[in-house]
Amino acid sequence: MSRGITAVVPAAGVGRRMASVVPKQYLSLAGRTVLEHTVLGLLEHPAIDRVVVAIGAEDAWFGELGLARHPRIRRAPGGRERADSVLNALALVESRRVLVHDAARPCLHPADLDALLAVADHPQGAILACRVRDTMKRGDGRGAIAESVPREELWHALTPQCFDTGVLRRVLADALAAGQAVTDEASAMEWAGFHPLLVEGRADNIKITRPEDLALAEFFLQQRQESNR
Ligand SMILES: Nc1ccn([C@@H]2O[C@H](COP(=O)(O)OP(=O)(O)OP(=O)(O)O)[C@@H](O)[C@H]2O)c(=O)n1
């Protein structure tokens, strides 16, 4: 068994909110696809030795990429929801700890990955997150403000999120079986009584979700390339 950590990359979404011609993980970004930036960025880190990518059954693009023939990348079947895709991919993970990172987050900075991996063995698990910066409002459901929400301890959950593989596999399966809404791995762990660490990360670790996000991601990656010169 290898000594490194395996990363799971859920990449089986259809990108409804992006409304693009191809699923957003296959859009071109700074010379290669969003998915290639995300997966190869993970494999560049010495602590990450394998990546399991969850790919949709109807996916006609993954097989065209070099990733499909990469010796350290395996393919798992995508599921109905993101959590189902992650659970399918976890079946192929042998490392004791696992890191789950959205395919749609190609701007992960190596320093943030280092910071998360520094606490990878914490029993509660850990996620990258960034503090909210705006005043937060709760809507009344009728297009008006119901109340302002104290923001002191409000965070945006990001990815990667890192947990004990066996615990996450069990908790995720139990949460889904119980009908829990699971939009990130931490919410399943919280449901099971865990309190994952919040590791403060960069706000440029955006999830490409809507059309305007692609240009922003391109800007961040170009900035990154210039600072690396
Ligand atoms: N059944 C699904 C749904 C989503 N994802 C992945 O989970 C990540 C975060 O999900 P999101 O940004 O919501 O992607 P989509 O579901 O594709 O977007 P939308 O909700 O707009 O359709 C993405 O990398 C997406 O490919 C997945 O692997 N399996």
Ligand SMILES: C[C@](O)(CO)[C@H](O)COP(=O)(O)O
């Ligand atoms: C996992 C995640 O990126 C953390 O913020 C987010 O929950 C994904 O949500 P989505 O609706 O699947 O994009």
